[in-house]
Amino acid sequence: MEDEVDRLVAAWRRERPDLDVEPLEVLSRVSRLARHLDRARRLAFSEHHLEPWEFDVLTALRRAGSPYQLSPGQLLTQTLVTSGTMTNRIDRLAKKGLVERLPDPSDRRGVLVRLTDEGRDRADQSLAGLLEQERAILGELSRAQRSELAALLRQLTAPFDNIPG
Protein backbone atom coordinates (compact mmCIF):
# COMPACT_ATOMS: atom_id res chain seq x y z
CA MET A 1 0.00 0.00 0.00
CA GLU A 2 1.18 3.51 -0.83
CA ASP A 3 1.85 6.09 1.85
CA GLU A 4 2.43 9.83 2.00
CA VAL A 5 6.19 9.37 1.68
CA ASP A 6 5.78 7.48 -1.60
CA ARG A 7 3.92 10.50 -2.93
CA LEU A 8 6.54 12.85 -1.52
CA VAL A 9 9.41 10.94 -3.11
CA ALA A 10 7.63 10.71 -6.45
CA ALA A 11 7.09 14.46 -6.36
CA TRP A 12 10.76 15.16 -5.72
CA ARG A 13 11.80 12.84 -8.56
CA ARG A 14 9.57 14.80 -10.88
CA GLU A 15 10.68 18.22 -9.63
CA ARG A 16 14.35 17.52 -8.95
CA PRO A 17 15.38 14.56 -11.14
CA ASP A 18 18.99 15.63 -10.62
CA LEU A 19 18.92 14.70 -6.90
CA ASP A 20 19.07 11.27 -5.29
CA VAL A 21 16.31 11.44 -2.70
CA GLU A 22 16.50 7.82 -1.62
CA PRO A 23 17.42 8.72 2.00
CA LEU A 24 13.95 10.20 2.42
CA GLU A 25 12.40 6.78 1.92
CA VAL A 26 13.70 5.79 5.32
CA LEU A 27 14.11 8.97 7.35
CA SER A 28 10.98 10.82 6.34
CA ARG A 29 9.01 7.74 7.28
CA VAL A 30 10.67 7.69 10.67
CA SER A 31 9.80 11.33 11.33
CA ARG A 32 6.24 11.07 10.11
CA LEU A 33 5.58 7.83 11.94
CA ALA A 34 6.88 9.39 15.13
CA ARG A 35 4.40 12.23 14.77
CA HIS A 36 1.55 9.81 14.24
CA LEU A 37 2.67 7.85 17.30
CA ASP A 38 2.77 11.03 19.38
CA ARG A 39 -0.81 11.74 18.53
CA ALA A 40 -1.88 8.18 19.24
CA ARG A 41 -0.05 8.15 22.56
CA ARG A 42 -1.62 11.43 23.60
CA LEU A 43 -5.01 9.87 23.02
CA ALA A 44 -4.19 6.65 24.85
CA PHE A 45 -2.80 8.45 27.87
CA SER A 46 -5.68 10.84 28.15
CA GLU A 47 -7.72 7.92 29.54
CA HIS A 48 -5.27 7.79 32.41
CA HIS A 49 -5.15 11.60 32.72
CA LEU A 50 -1.48 11.63 31.82
CA GLU A 51 0.46 13.61 29.25
CA PRO A 52 3.11 11.89 27.15
CA TRP A 53 5.86 13.88 28.84
CA GLU A 54 4.61 12.79 32.26
CA PHE A 55 4.64 9.18 31.11
CA ASP A 56 8.20 9.50 29.87
CA VAL A 57 9.50 10.73 33.20
CA LEU A 58 7.45 8.45 35.44
CA THR A 59 8.35 5.31 33.50
CA ALA A 60 12.05 6.19 33.43
CA LEU A 61 11.92 6.25 37.23
CA ARG A 62 9.80 3.11 37.36
CA ARG A 63 12.31 1.23 35.22
CA ALA A 64 15.13 2.21 37.52
CA GLY A 65 13.74 -0.25 40.07
CA SER A 66 13.39 0.22 43.77
CA PRO A 67 13.79 2.78 45.32
CA TYR A 68 12.68 4.37 42.03
CA GLN A 69 14.99 7.32 42.00
CA LEU A 70 17.29 8.97 39.43
CA SER A 71 19.11 12.27 39.12
CA PRO A 72 17.76 14.94 36.75
CA GLY A 73 20.85 14.36 34.63
CA GLN A 74 20.08 10.69 34.20
CA LEU A 75 16.53 11.58 33.26
CA LEU A 76 17.85 13.93 30.57
CA THR A 77 19.69 11.26 28.67
CA GLN A 78 16.71 8.93 28.79
CA THR A 79 14.14 11.46 27.65
CA LEU A 80 16.20 13.55 25.21
CA VAL A 81 15.13 16.92 26.53
CA THR A 82 17.18 19.86 27.81
CA SER A 83 17.91 20.53 31.45
CA GLY A 84 15.57 23.50 31.68
CA THR A 85 12.75 21.36 30.40
CA MET A 86 13.48 18.64 32.93
CA THR A 87 13.51 21.07 35.84
CA ASN A 88 10.11 22.27 34.72
CA ARG A 89 8.77 18.72 34.36
CA ILE A 90 9.96 17.69 37.79
CA ASP A 91 8.38 20.82 39.29
CA ARG A 92 5.02 20.00 37.82
CA LEU A 93 5.14 16.29 38.68
CA ALA A 94 6.13 17.17 42.24
CA LYS A 95 3.21 19.59 42.49
CA LYS A 96 0.89 16.76 41.44
CA GLY A 97 2.43 14.49 44.05
CA LEU A 98 3.77 11.93 41.59
CA VAL A 99 7.46 12.48 42.36
CA GLU A 100 9.48 14.16 45.11
CA ARG A 101 12.89 15.85 45.15
CA LEU A 102 15.51 14.67 47.63
CA PRO A 103 19.03 16.01 48.17
CA ASP A 104 21.70 13.69 46.81
CA PRO A 105 23.66 12.52 49.89
CA SER A 106 26.85 11.99 47.90
CA ASP A 107 26.96 15.28 45.94
CA ARG A 108 25.61 18.49 47.34
CA ARG A 109 25.06 20.00 43.92
CA GLY A 110 22.85 17.10 43.06
CA VAL A 111 19.24 16.09 43.50
CA LEU A 112 17.46 12.78 43.38
CA VAL A 113 13.98 12.49 41.96
CA ARG A 114 11.92 9.74 43.54
CA LEU A 115 8.62 8.26 42.46
CA THR A 116 5.82 8.37 45.00
CA ASP A 117 3.52 5.37 45.44
CA GLU A 118 0.87 7.08 43.39
CA GLY A 119 3.41 7.92 40.70
CA ARG A 120 4.40 4.30 40.54
CA ASP A 121 0.82 3.13 40.16
CA ARG A 122 0.16 5.62 37.38
CA ALA A 123 3.30 4.50 35.56
CA ASP A 124 2.30 0.86 35.73
CA GLN A 125 -1.24 1.44 34.59
CA SER A 126 -0.35 3.63 31.65
CA LEU A 127 2.42 1.33 30.46
CA ALA A 128 -0.08 -1.48 30.12
CA GLY A 129 -2.35 0.81 28.10
CA LEU A 130 0.46 1.91 25.84
CA LEU A 131 1.59 -1.62 25.09
CA GLU A 132 -1.91 -2.63 24.13
CA GLN A 133 -2.15 0.25 21.68
CA GLU A 134 1.28 -0.39 20.24
CA ARG A 135 0.46 -4.03 19.64
CA ALA A 136 -2.50 -2.91 17.57
CA ILE A 137 -0.31 -0.65 15.45
CA LEU A 138 2.25 -3.41 14.94
CA GLY A 139 -0.42 -5.90 14.00
CA GLU A 140 0.52 -5.12 10.41
CA LEU A 141 3.76 -7.02 10.82
CA SER A 142 4.68 -10.63 11.53
CA ARG A 143 6.85 -11.47 14.48
CA ALA A 144 9.83 -12.01 12.17
CA GLN A 145 9.26 -8.66 10.48
CA ARG A 146 9.06 -6.84 13.79
CA SER A 147 12.32 -8.35 14.87
CA GLU A 148 13.95 -7.48 11.55
CA LEU A 149 12.70 -3.93 11.82
CA ALA A 150 13.97 -3.56 15.37
CA ALA A 151 17.43 -4.76 14.33
CA LEU A 152 17.64 -2.32 11.43
CA LEU A 153 16.52 0.59 13.57
CA ARG A 154 19.04 -0.33 16.22
CA GLN A 155 21.81 0.18 13.69
CA LEU A 156 20.65 3.76 13.22
CA THR A 157 20.02 4.64 16.85
CA ALA A 158 23.13 3.06 18.32
CA PRO A 159 25.57 5.73 17.07
CA PHE A 160 23.41 8.51 18.55
CA ASP A 161 23.03 6.69 21.84
CA ASN A 162 26.65 5.68 22.26
CA ILE A 163 28.71 8.46 20.76
CA PRO A 164 27.80 11.35 23.04
CA GLY A 165 25.91 13.73 20.81
Add this chain to the structure above:
Amino acid sequence: MEDEVDRLVAAWRRERPDLDVEPLEVLSRVSRLARHLDRARRLAFSEHHLEPWEFDVLTALRRAGSPYQLSPGQLLTQTLVTSGTMTNRIDRLAKKGLVERLPDPSDRRGVLVRLTDEGRDRADQSLAGLLEQERAILGELSRAQRSELAALLRQLTAPFDNIPG
Protein backbone atom coordinates in the same frame (compact mmCIF):
# COMPACT_ATOMS: atom_id res chain seq x y z
CA MET B 1 25.88 -2.68 19.08
CA GLU B 2 23.60 -1.97 22.03
CA ASP B 3 21.42 1.12 22.16
CA GLU B 4 19.36 2.95 24.78
CA VAL B 5 16.25 0.95 23.86
CA ASP B 6 18.03 -2.34 24.56
CA ARG B 7 18.73 -1.04 28.03
CA LEU B 8 15.19 0.19 28.41
CA VAL B 9 13.70 -3.15 27.38
CA ALA B 10 16.04 -5.08 29.65
CA ALA B 11 15.00 -2.86 32.54
CA TRP B 12 11.32 -3.48 31.91
CA ARG B 13 11.87 -7.25 31.74
CA ARG B 14 13.53 -7.07 35.11
CA GLU B 15 10.91 -4.80 36.69
CA ARG B 16 7.79 -6.10 35.00
CA PRO B 17 8.49 -9.71 33.92
CA ASP B 18 4.73 -10.22 33.68
CA LEU B 19 4.43 -7.86 30.68
CA ASP B 20 5.36 -8.48 27.05
CA VAL B 21 7.25 -5.34 26.12
CA GLU B 22 8.32 -6.46 22.66
CA PRO B 23 6.42 -3.63 20.91
CA LEU B 24 8.83 -1.16 22.46
CA GLU B 25 11.70 -2.69 20.49
CA VAL B 26 10.25 -1.14 17.38
CA LEU B 27 8.21 1.87 18.43
CA SER B 28 10.47 3.32 21.09
CA ARG B 29 13.27 3.23 18.57
CA VAL B 30 11.14 5.10 16.09
CA SER B 31 10.32 7.83 18.60
CA ARG B 32 13.85 8.20 19.87
CA LEU B 33 15.37 8.17 16.42
CA ALA B 34 12.95 10.88 15.35
CA ARG B 35 14.09 13.08 18.22
CA HIS B 36 17.71 12.58 17.28
CA LEU B 37 16.88 13.42 13.67
CA ASP B 38 15.11 16.60 14.75
CA ARG B 39 18.19 17.76 16.53
CA ALA B 40 20.43 16.90 13.62
CA ARG B 41 18.13 18.65 11.17
CA ARG B 42 18.02 21.76 13.32
CA LEU B 43 21.80 21.88 13.17
CA ALA B 44 22.00 21.27 9.44
CA PHE B 45 19.42 23.94 8.63
CA SER B 46 21.01 26.54 10.84
CA GLU B 47 23.71 26.88 8.18
CA HIS B 48 21.01 28.02 5.80
CA HIS B 49 19.32 30.18 8.46
CA LEU B 50 16.21 28.05 8.29
CA GLU B 51 14.17 26.37 11.00
CA PRO B 52 12.90 22.83 10.49
CA TRP B 53 9.32 24.05 10.39
CA GLU B 54 10.20 26.55 7.68
CA PHE B 55 11.84 23.81 5.67
CA ASP B 56 8.75 21.61 5.97
CA VAL B 57 6.44 24.25 4.57
CA LEU B 58 8.74 25.57 1.84
CA THR B 59 9.56 22.11 0.51
CA ALA B 60 5.92 21.03 0.50
CA LEU B 61 5.27 23.99 -1.81
CA ARG B 62 8.39 23.30 -3.84
CA ARG B 63 7.32 19.70 -4.42
CA ALA B 64 3.94 20.80 -5.67
CA GLY B 65 5.67 22.02 -8.84
CA SER B 66 5.05 25.21 -10.76
CA PRO B 67 3.33 27.54 -9.87
CA TYR B 68 4.37 26.32 -6.39
CA GLN B 69 1.12 26.90 -4.59
CA LEU B 70 -1.07 24.93 -2.19
CA SER B 71 -3.94 25.68 0.16
CA PRO B 72 -3.32 25.82 3.92
CA GLY B 73 -5.45 22.68 4.20
CA GLN B 74 -3.20 20.75 1.83
CA LEU B 75 -0.19 21.92 3.79
CA LEU B 76 -1.76 20.59 6.99
CA THR B 77 -1.99 17.03 5.80
CA GLN B 78 1.58 17.10 4.55
CA THR B 79 3.12 18.58 7.66
CA LEU B 80 0.92 16.99 10.37
CA VAL B 81 0.28 20.16 12.33
CA THR B 82 -2.98 21.85 13.33
CA SER B 83 -4.63 24.65 11.43
CA GLY B 84 -3.76 27.30 14.00
CA THR B 85 -0.12 26.36 13.71
CA MET B 86 -0.22 26.56 9.95
CA THR B 87 -1.78 30.03 9.96
CA ASN B 88 1.02 31.15 12.23
CA ARG B 89 3.69 29.57 10.04
CA ILE B 90 2.35 31.15 6.87
CA ASP B 91 2.24 34.55 8.60
CA ARG B 92 5.88 34.34 9.57
CA LEU B 93 7.05 33.02 6.20
CA ALA B 94 5.10 35.77 4.45
CA LYS B 95 6.72 38.39 6.69
CA LYS B 96 10.12 37.04 5.66
CA GLY B 97 9.15 37.22 2.00
CA LEU B 98 9.44 33.47 1.36
CA VAL B 99 5.76 32.89 0.55
CA GLU B 100 2.74 35.02 -0.30
CA ARG B 101 -1.00 34.60 0.29
CA LEU B 102 -3.37 34.79 -2.67
CA PRO B 103 -7.16 34.52 -2.69
CA ASP B 104 -8.37 31.20 -4.11
CA PRO B 105 -10.29 32.15 -7.28
CA SER B 106 -12.54 29.09 -7.06
CA ASP B 107 -13.56 29.26 -3.36
CA ARG B 108 -13.91 32.52 -1.55
CA ARG B 109 -13.32 30.94 1.86
CA GLY B 110 -10.00 29.67 0.63
CA VAL B 111 -6.48 30.94 0.28
CA LEU B 112 -3.53 29.82 -1.80
CA VAL B 113 -0.01 29.99 -0.46
CA ARG B 114 2.62 30.57 -3.13
CA LEU B 115 6.38 30.29 -2.92
CA THR B 116 8.34 33.40 -3.88
CA ASP B 117 11.49 33.10 -5.99
CA GLU B 118 13.61 33.49 -2.88
CA GLY B 119 11.54 30.88 -1.06
CA ARG B 120 12.13 28.48 -3.90
CA ASP B 121 15.87 29.01 -3.83
CA ARG B 122 16.02 28.48 -0.08
CA ALA B 123 14.02 25.26 -0.39
CA ASP B 124 16.33 23.91 -3.06
CA GLN B 125 19.51 24.76 -1.18
CA SER B 126 18.41 23.32 2.12
CA LEU B 127 17.09 20.12 0.58
CA ALA B 128 20.53 19.40 -0.82
CA GLY B 129 22.03 19.98 2.61
CA LEU B 130 19.53 17.72 4.29
CA LEU B 131 20.09 14.86 1.88
CA GLU B 132 23.82 15.04 2.41
CA GLN B 133 23.37 14.75 6.16
CA GLU B 134 20.85 11.95 5.89
CA ARG B 135 23.16 9.95 3.68
CA ALA B 136 25.78 10.15 6.41
CA ILE B 137 23.33 8.83 9.00
CA LEU B 138 22.25 6.00 6.72
CA GLY B 139 25.83 5.07 5.96
CA GLU B 140 25.41 2.37 8.58
CA LEU B 141 23.18 0.42 6.25
CA SER B 142 23.67 -1.28 2.89
CA ARG B 143 21.47 -0.37 -0.01
CA ALA B 144 19.50 -3.59 0.43
CA GLN B 145 19.00 -2.91 4.13
CA ARG B 146 17.78 0.62 3.47
CA SER B 147 15.26 -0.66 1.01
CA GLU B 148 14.12 -3.38 3.41
CA LEU B 149 13.75 -0.83 6.18
CA ALA B 150 11.76 1.53 3.99
CA ALA B 151 9.36 -1.26 3.06
CA LEU B 152 8.78 -2.29 6.66
CA LEU B 153 8.18 1.30 7.75
CA ARG B 154 5.76 1.81 4.91
CA GLN B 155 3.58 -0.94 6.31
CA LEU B 156 3.29 1.00 9.54
CA THR B 157 2.77 4.46 8.08
CA ALA B 158 0.33 3.51 5.34
CA PRO B 159 -2.67 2.96 7.66
CA PHE B 160 -2.15 6.37 9.27
CA ASP B 161 -1.77 8.09 5.91
CA ASN B 162 -4.67 6.42 4.19
CA ILE B 163 -7.32 5.90 6.81
CA PRO B 164 -8.14 9.49 7.76
CA GLY B 165 -7.10 9.86 11.34
Add this chain to the structure above:
DNA sequence: GCACACTCTCTCGACGTCAAGACAGTCGAC
Protein backbone atom coordinates in the same frame (compact mmCIF):
# COMPACT_ATOMS: atom_id res chain seq x y z
C1' DG C 1 -34.81 29.25 -3.40
C1' DC C 2 -33.92 28.11 1.34
C1' DA C 3 -32.14 25.91 5.41
C1' DC C 4 -28.74 23.36 7.48
C1' DA C 5 -24.77 20.72 7.85
C1' DC C 6 -20.32 21.00 6.42
C1' DT C 7 -15.68 23.02 5.04
C1' DC C 8 -11.92 26.20 5.30
C1' DT C 9 -9.13 29.50 7.59
C1' DC C 10 -8.10 32.30 11.32
C1' DT C 11 -8.11 33.94 16.45
C1' DC C 12 -7.04 33.35 21.16
C1' DG C 13 -5.10 31.84 25.51
C1' DA C 14 -2.59 28.25 27.80
C1' DC C 15 1.20 25.48 27.76
C1' DG C 16 5.77 23.08 27.04
C1' DT C 17 10.25 23.47 25.05
C1' DC C 18 14.57 25.49 24.05
C1' DA C 19 19.06 28.08 24.39
C1' DA C 20 21.94 30.63 27.08
C1' DG C 21 23.71 31.61 31.11
C1' DA C 22 23.99 31.82 36.43
C1' DC C 23 25.38 29.59 40.44
C1' DA C 24 27.05 26.29 43.80
C1' DG C 25 29.76 22.41 44.43
C1' DT C 26 33.53 19.05 43.02
C1' DC C 27 38.08 17.36 41.90
C1' DG C 28 42.67 17.09 39.96
C1' DA C 29 47.19 19.41 39.41
C1' DC C 30 50.35 21.64 41.69
Add this chain to the structure above:
DNA sequence: GTCGACTGTCTTGACGTCGAGAGAGTGTGC
Protein backbone atom coordinates in the same frame (compact mmCIF):
# COMPACT_ATOMS: atom_id res chain seq x y z
C1' DG D 1 45.61 23.71 50.82
C1' DT D 2 44.19 26.34 46.72
C1' DC D 3 43.40 27.62 42.00
C1' DG D 4 40.90 26.67 37.86
C1' DA D 5 38.33 23.90 34.88
C1' DC D 6 34.45 21.20 35.04
C1' DT D 7 29.79 19.31 36.33
C1' DG D 8 24.94 19.31 37.74
C1' DT D 9 20.87 21.91 38.37
C1' DC D 10 18.06 25.76 37.99
C1' DT D 11 16.47 30.51 36.01
C1' DT D 12 14.89 33.34 32.41
C1' DG D 13 12.74 35.08 28.21
C1' DA D 14 11.47 34.07 23.58
C1' DC D 15 9.18 31.06 20.75
C1' DG D 16 6.14 27.51 18.49
C1' DT D 17 2.38 24.41 19.10
C1' DC D 18 -2.04 22.99 20.49
C1' DG D 19 -7.18 22.78 21.25
C1' DA D 20 -11.35 25.02 21.04
C1' DG D 21 -14.13 27.79 18.82
C1' DA D 22 -15.61 31.80 15.67
C1' DG D 23 -16.82 33.48 11.18
C1' DA D 24 -17.36 33.38 6.33
C1' DG D 25 -18.62 30.65 2.51
C1' DT D 26 -20.39 26.40 0.05
C1' DG D 27 -23.69 23.07 -1.71
C1' DT D 28 -27.15 19.42 -1.11
C1' DG D 29 -31.75 17.93 -0.15
C1' DC D 30 -36.02 19.34 -0.07
